[in-house]
Amino acid sequence: MNKITIPGIELDLYSKTLNNGLTVYIIPKNDIEDTFVTFTTKYGSVHNDFIPLGKDTMYTVPSGIAHFLEHKMFEQEDGTDPFTIFEQNGAMANANTWFHRTVYLFNTTEKLKDNLNFLLDYVQSPYFTDENVEKEKGIIIQEINMYLDDAIDRFYEASRANAFIKDPIKISVIGTEETVSSITKEDLYLCYNTFYHPSNMFVLVTGNVNPDEVIKIIETNQSNKNYPKAKEIVLKEFLEPDQIDVKKEMIKMDVKIPKISYNFKIRIPEIKELDKDIVIGYISAFFNSKFDATSTFTEKMRSSGIVNKGIDVYSTESNNYMLYTISAETEKYDEFARSVETEMQDLFVGEKEFLRKKKMMLAGVVTTSEDIVGLNYYFLENIAKRGKIKTDIYNDIKEMNYETFKNIINNINFENTNIVILESK
């Protein structure tokens, strides 16, 4: 088992890859009683075109299937409900699907061994029947309708979907009523056998834990199970262009105050000796300086009455692109959009601002480590996206400097943008 101390947060990381390819990561925090365990497959809503295990041609599954599969994992052949078992063992369980990964998790203060074994067992015993697949469709369609009513969700979906052309991140994680209705148990097994192979999965434990004990539990658990030899998963390749799909969309929904998102599709530059996370850090520092609560832009928007509350800045990553979304609630959305354009005519951000953002990033690493859930998700997303864990983030942030910042920003194309406006009928 490997052990390193993670700089900046003074926690140790233990890791080991088992014979069947499953990797286990453990970050102990033993001054508390709580333990948080995630079991992740690097499989999400974007992986709909692939060569299934045991086959040799590309196959397409209906969108929304990764999320559907996540729901069905809770179905057991003997009829027992995983939630029940976890609760009996004093744990709270859940699962969630996102673009590039699906996570099964539990949180507990006791019976770690029982809960951990059960987590591995129920996720590794798929049970799909025509009947239970049909039944799930009704539930998921309710979920789809719930999100269709959610203005923020509709808004975010369109902001992202309209920016991308080929990238499957364009599609909603839960699919549509049409695609979900066409899912079959055969498709589910195909996806499961391909993507839920242990070599495509990892366990991450944070909180109260003895690393040696946990490795032993997992190794014993896995040794009783047989898997075909690990094979690299072949996904359909696509080439996403810089261009935007839909430059402007108006959504009419029951909202009292219109919302606007101004989205920047940024190709992430590949820079020698710089980790992708740090390059993204520089670009995020730029957008935050330009548009967050500390920006002169926000001050102008508020003092001129265009915006009353605040302006949100958030981002989504997919392959070689970052999508930065600047969003606000405002009646004067056309003025807002013009103001963003004017603001972006001058890309200057001062050194003082940059250094303050760097300070925030360093502080952010420390505060993330305070909470075992946040800590777990931080590294989980990192591993799912990059394939391996990045533990030197703190030191890399410390190395960030204004010269590199200016160079990166001056070489970025900010022209590829799309706007989404949400207003009442």
Next chain:
Amino acid sequence: MKYIMIPMGSYNLHLINEPKFKEINIYIDLKRKVKKEEVTIRNFLSTILLESTNKYLTNRLLAIETEELYGASIGSGISINADVSSLYLSIIYLKEKYTDEFQNENVFKFINEILFNPDIVDKAFKKDNFNRVKEILKENIKTYDEEAMTYAPLRAQELMDENNTFFYRGVGYTEDLNKITPEKLYDYYKDVISNDVVDVFITGDIDHEKLKELSASYLSFNSNKQSNIEFLTPNHLVKEKVLKETKDSNQSWLILGYKTDDLTKFEEEYIMSVYSVILGGGGSSKLFTNVREKHSLCYIISANASAFKKIILIRSGINAKDYDETLKLIKKEVDNMAKGKITKEELSRAKELLIGLTKKEDSNLISIRNQHISKYYYNHNLPEEDIKNFKKVKLSDITEFAKKVHLDLTYLLEGSSE
């Protein structure tokens, strides 16, 4: 010593020492009895205090200062508990070990500035700040009913009893908003600082002596004042109402509001939550298993109890056409609770869940703070006692409690775009 309470004259200082955390929280709680006509102006005040100050003249400058404090996070708001309104200011910040040796003092200077040095001109809040905050509150009132999922349970509670203090609209009321002026707001501010009962809770890796000194220097509320306030919950009147309203949304929300009466302290603090977990708290609850999993009628269904409000709310997102069937199934499960059709496993699972949640609190700074607030204000037990008491809950306790649960309101917020 972990917890110490120091009377400071015009407020009580509570110091909770928790060395394992990297962050420290300062929570300032100003309290007075709730008055409906004050809800809006009090909300206004809590918002405008974080808009700007005499030193940080714009919100931008205030935001920059929080970044200089290594990403300190500051918030304010109103919390109504029983018949008491808390206007709170809360800041979480990284401790000196991860920042610099002036961090604690700088944070106190910042709080002092926000609380005691608002941007006032001619005995009134500055007009532009005032107007901007007024627009924000207008927007909040306007969007109160925008999201069906969050609005339905709030609306249901209002309909259960409009006159009950904790069913008042937290966002405030337009009629009252229009009556507030920059001068009246300043008068109200002075009234709050002078007369509200104040408690300050500081939680984290703290040195009692140093924090006491900083508090004495920077938290200067005026004069001596009443040091305690009583929290009183009125009794309920049950009226069996069935109401429907419509909203332009794809999904409908069915809310059942139950009132409870004559509860013992043990029922309020322990049995009520065990009851609602068995009924509708999680993936193996009666409602989830029967209404969602067996009949596919919904994605969300849950039962939530509020001991303070003495109510239990069941909420479910459905298609309007399934109203009758869903209602029937829900009532059947509530009836099963009253009849004691609860297995040993259901009972032990619910207790395990609640015990697990209690144990978890020890790993969260804010949960620990809230434990001490509850102990001080309402004489609630600390986690060790809670765990012992949850273990004591028996099946007969649940059925006895179930007799005291009465359906007051059946409410459907019907989606008109289904």
